Amino acid sequence: MSTPQTPVASDQLALPPADAARLLGVSRATFFKLHAGGRLPLPVYLTPRCPRWVRAELFGWLAAGAPDRQTWEKLKGGRR
Numbered sequence: 001m002s003t004p005q006t007p008v009a010s011d012q013l014a015l016p017p018a019d020a021a022r023l024l025g026v027s028r029a030t031f032f033k034l035h036a037g038g039r040l041p042l043p044v045y046l047t048p049r050c051p052r053w054v055r056a057e058l059f060g061w062l063a064a065g066a067p068d069r070q071t072w073e074k075l076k077g078g079r080r
Contacts, residue, residue: 014054015053015058016051017053023055040069041053041061041072
C-alpha cells in the first residue's frame with residue numbers, strides 16, 4: 001500500500017529538494033542522483049547547504065524534454 005503524497009504548494013517559487021522531487025514524480029534519492037549526475041538544472045543556494053530549485057525553471061526544463069544540465073544551460077542562454 002502506498003502512502004499519499006503531499007502536494008507541492010502552488011505558490012512556492014523556490015522548492016526544497018523533497019518538493020522538487022515530488023513535482024517531478026521521483027523519490028528524493030533519485031532526485032539527488034539526477035542532480036549529482038548533471039541531469040537537472042542547477043539549484044539556487046540560499047546558504048551553502050540550502051539548495052532550492054526554481055519552480056518555473058523545472059517546468060521549462062521539462063518542456064524542453066529534460067535535457068542534461070550542459071544542454072539546458074545552452075538552451076536558456078546561460079542566463080538565470
